Amino acid sequence: MSTILVTGGAGYIGSHTVRHLMEQGHEVVVLDNLRTGHRAAVLTPHFYVGDISDAALIAEIVHKHKVVAAVHFAALSLVGESMKLPTKYLEGNTIKSQQFIQALVENGVRRIVFSSTAAVYGMPAVVPISERSPTLPINPYGISKLFIEQYLQMAQTLYGLKWIALRYFNAAGAAQDGRIGEAHDPETHLIPLVLQTALGQRNSISVFGQDYDTPDGTAVRDYIHVEDLADAHARALQALADGKASGAYNVGTGRGYSVLEVIEAARRITGRPIPLTNAPRREGDPAVLVAQVDRIRTELGFVAQHSDLESMIASAWKWHQHHPEGYEE
Numbered sequence: 001m002s003t004i005l006v007t008g009g010a011g012y013i014g015s016h017t018v019r020h021l022m023e024q025g026h027e028v029v030v031l032d033n034l035r036t037g038h039r040a041a042v043l044t045p046h047f048y049v050g051d052i053s054d055a056a057l058i059a060e061i062v063h064k065h066k067v068v069a070a071v072h073f074a075a076l077s078l079v080g081e082s083m084k085l086p087t088k089y090l091e092g093n094t095i096k097s098q099q100f101i102q103a104l105v106e107n108g109v110r111r112i113v114f115s116s117t118a119a120v121y122g123m124p125a126v127v128p129i130s131e132r133s134p135t136l137p138i139n140p141y142g143i144s145k146l147f148i149e150q151y152l153q154m155a156q157t158l159y160g161l162k163w164i165a166l167r168y169f170n171a172a173g174a175a176q177d178g179r180i181g182e183a184h185d186p187e188t189h190l191i192p193l194v195l196q197t198a199l200g201q202r203n204s205i206s207v208f209g210q211d212y213d214t215p216d217g218t219a220v221r222d223y224i225h226v227e228d229l230a231d232a233h234a235r236a237l238q239a240l241a242d243g244k245a246s247g248a249y250n251v252g253t254g255r256g257y258s259v260l261e262v263i264e265a266a267r268r269i270t271g272r273p274i275p276l277t278n279a280p281r282r283e284g285d286p287a288v289l290v291a292q293v294d295r296i297r298t299e300l301g302f303v304a305q306h307s308d309l310e311s312m313i314a315s316a317w318k319w320h321q322h323h324p325e326g327y328e329e
């Protein structure tokens, strides 16, 4: 089996993808600077702490491990936090990603799967959102991801790079065995905040906006289990190995859940009360973000297996109960 280089393999989605690829029999080497990732989440012995823009290090890793493809999660994934980050930081990390892609190409690696986001669509005029929808990001996070997608396209034309960008909707859940899970600091995502409230670590969960044009007035999102996301990456790598066309794919289920539905399900699953507080809308939050998923189903044979609300919240709850303070480091 071939060796895959995973940057950001110590992060939330990266660590689950590393594990999934290893279970499929791939050799996996991780490069992560551990700025936001966790050493304990890296389940491969081949681990480098370093910078993605370090061309000498990339060359060393590629040749030593005979890397044939890369999955790039690193550097642009500070999610909620990144939306407020200074331009300089974002610009720096966007340039680092370009340097990383250049180093791959120079060392003969011509297949890359990139961790993109539904944020590239900004405030969509039509839902469900297809890959042909206009890409008009409204925050620096979405802009930087779109920029890298476009850079990949340029590298395709110039150097014959083959790439797939996976535009995730809302990643959720944890490994079924509770060994790895979601541990952001600070946490900004709905499901972990709801479960921290269930654990009594927070007094209540704030519901951002109650007057959206949705059935219960709260915002609707397309949540996708992190293990399904890991499977999507494995399929994307396979598609590139099989010579399939480069391009961008939505990764979601095509079904949305409201904030209140999430809280209700969490109350049921945890058996805890989970008090809520009504809060104003969060700036830049669309009412509904739901993916059209025909393309990934048809081209990559991907169908979410674990992304019912029950499985996502139950797996995340197991993780939070076993690791109330996140990874111990």
Ligand SMILES: O=c1ccn([C@@H]2O[C@H](COP(=O)(O)OP(=O)(O)O[C@H]3O[C@H](CO)[C@@H](O)[C@H](O)[C@H]3O)[C@@H](O)[C@H]2O)c(=O)[nH]1
Pocket: 079, 080, 117, 118, 119, 120, 141, 168, 169, 170, 171, 188, 189, 190, 191, 193, 205, 206, 207, 208, 209, 219, 220, 221, 259, 282, 285, 289
């Ligand atoms: O304390 C909270 C946190 C969130 N929400 C709401 O819950 C939903 C989900 O929010 P969150 O978990 O923060 O995810 P999103 O803001 O939907 O962000 C996801 O989707 C974005 C757009 O695709 C991506 O940029 C991000 O990476 C990804 O985490 C939204 O309607 C929020 O307004 C609350 O009501 N209270």
